[in-house]
Amino acid sequence: MELVNLTRRTEIGSNSYWLKIGGKNVILDAGLHPKLEGLAAAPHFSLVPEGKVDAILITHAHQDHVGALPLLTRREPQARVFMTEPTARISDVMLHNAVNVMTRQREDDGISEYPLFTHRGVEFCSKAWHPRPLRKRFNLMGDPSDSDREVTFEFFDAGHILGSAGVLIRYDGKTVFYTGDVNFENQSLMRGASFPEEGVDVLIMETTRGDSPVPTGFSRANEEERLARGIQRAFERGGSVTIPVFALGKTQELLAILWNMRLRGQLAHVPIYIGGLSTKITGVYDALAETSVRSHPELQLLQEMAPYVLSGNEVQTISPRKKCIFALSSGMMTEHTLSNIFCRRIIGDANQSLFFVGYSDPNSPAGKIRRAAAGEDIHLEEGSPSIPLRCSVEEFQFSAHASRDTLRNYALLLKPSKVVLVHGDKPAIDWFQLSLFKELPETGVIIPEPGRSVAL
Numbered sequence: 001m002e003l004v005n006l007t008r009r010t011e012i013g014s015n016s017y018w019l020k021i022g023g024k025n026v027i028l029d030a031g032l033h034p035k036l037e038g039l040a041a042a043p044h045f046s047l048v049p050e051g052k053v054d055a056i057l058i059t060h061a062h063q064d065h066v067g068a069l070p071l072l073t074r075r076e077p078q079a080r081v082f083m084t085e086p087t088a089r090i091s092d093v094m095l096h097n098a099v100n101v102m103t104r105q106r107e108d109d110g111i112s113e114y115p116l117f118t119h120r121g122v123e124f125c126s127k128a129w130h131p132r133p134l135r136k137r138f139n140l141m142g143d144p145s146d147s148d149r150e151v152t153f154e155f156f157d158a159g160h161i162l163g164s165a166g167v168l169i170r171y172d173g174k175t176v177f178y179t180g181d182v183n184f185e186n187q188s189l190m191r192g193a194s195f196p197e198e199g200v201d202v203l204i205m206e207t208t209r210g211d212s213p214v215p216t217g218f219s220r221a222n223e224e225e226r227l228a229r230g231i232q233r234a235f236e237r238g239g240s241v242t243i244p245v246f247a248l249g250k251t252q253e254l255l256a257i258l259w260n261m262r263l264r265g266q267l268a269h270v271p272i273y274i275g276g277l278s279t280k281i282t283g284v285y286d287a288l289a290e291t292s293v294r295s296h297p298e299l300q301l302l303q304e305m306a307p308y309v310l311s312g313n314e315v316q317t318i319s320p321r322k323k324c325i326f327a328l329s330s331g332m333m334t335e336h337t338l339s340n341i342f343c344r345r346i347i348g349d350a351n352q353s354l355f356f357v358g359y360s361d362p363n364s365p366a367g368k369i370r371r372a373a374a375g376e377d378i379h380l381e382e383g384s385p386s387i388p389l390r391c392s393v394e395e396f397q398f399s400a401h402a403s404r405d406t407l408r409n410y411a412l413l414l415k416p417s418k419v420v421l422v423h424g425d426k427p428a429i430d431w432f433q434l435s436l437f438k439e440l441p442e443t444g445v446i447i448p449e450p451g452r453s454v455a456l
């Protein structure tokens with residue numbers, strides 16, 4: 001059994017790993033790097049002999065896990081692609097949206113490699129998708145199988161976003177479990193992960209939050225209270241609240257948080273604005289509410305919260321009226337996105353409030369604002385004039401990723417013979433390496449160098 005890390009660097013970046021097991025080639029995830037441009041954002045698929053991939057297993061529909069899938073299926077048309085049904089529904093929306101974004105970037109930024117694939121490419125790709133349910137074993141042809149003589153896979157709910165799953169691969173009495181992105185605790189919509197609790201020989205584990213300890217006394221319920229009070233204060237000042245969110249996952253969790261606040265009498269029926277992609281994805285959450293693993297299966301977010309849909313044109317002109325909530329993507333306020341464009345009109349206004357509810361890369365526009373002092377000049381887009389930061393900025397923690405302690409405890413519970421640390425920046429991986437070295441001295445801890453084969 002061998003593993004090759006197909007990503008280009010050891011960092012949060014993107015995800016794609018080549019597992020050689022039982023004479024088969026299995027690719028785990030096919031993500032695009034969110035911060036790189038052009039083909040450099042794609043994994044090193046050329047390391048895999050062309051036409052030899054048997055199966056591709058996708059853990060969830062975030063771009064850094066599925067964004068390069070059309071490139072991979074173009075090289076590997078014979079490969080079957082397996083994912084959960086919600087992941088298939090959302091991936092379709094995400095990949096078609098990616099074509100539109102790349103086409104615009106080709107025009108605006110002159111990136112000649114874009115789009116890396118077309119709408120027809122996404123349609124071709126999706127013909128190879130075979131949705132499979134949680135907690136059932138299948139062979140790489142997609143047929144149910146309990147045989148240890150063939151390579152099988154089984155999805156387990158990962159509690160990260162709708163459809164997210166970890167995957168257990170079995171062959172000849174050996175097991176490999178890849179967590180994908182996971183959250184062990186309940187969010188407002190997603191329930192905590194339900195992962196295998198024994199019988200894992202090799203654990204491939206995400207490490208996103210390895211360098212950030214959970215503050216003492218932290219609880220999600222307290223955080224919701226704090227957010228409710230923050231919104232009330234902002235409204236009392238006579239302004240609106242802008243919350244940069246990812247279109248997939250964070251938008252729907254935030255809508256559920258606001259719905260809860262309304263039920264508790266902490267929030268009036270104020271107008272809520274979201275973007276078009278967020279609306280489409282929320283529609284998938286609603287359509288699958290009763291058949292997917294989540295809390296409040298009765299809650300139809302679009303119907304209950306009735307958000308206004310802001311188009312790319314409207315966001316240029318709409319004025320931030322009093323007592324509104326603007327939950328706009330992207331979460332990191334990347335250039336050309338709704339949150340970046342809209343925030344240019346609010347950050348210089350002391351009556352307005354800007355709330356962050358999740359992770360931002362320190363070098364992203366959101367990261368720059370979070371580091372900045374009051375009154376400091378902020379450049380939200382290259383070439384645009386700088387604006388002094390005068391709005392109120394507050395931070396809240398509603399991460400969709402497991403805390404480092406719950407992840408470490410999961411590894412301690414399994415006591416695997418090997419742990420492979422992936423999807424983390426260096427300080428995060430270092431923390432896990434040291435902590436597992438101390439507490440699981442019998443376990444081999446592997447940090448897979450990009451492009452190098454490691455024996456499992």
Ligand SMILES: [Zn+2]
Binds near residue numbers: 060062160181
């Ligand atoms: Zn994710």
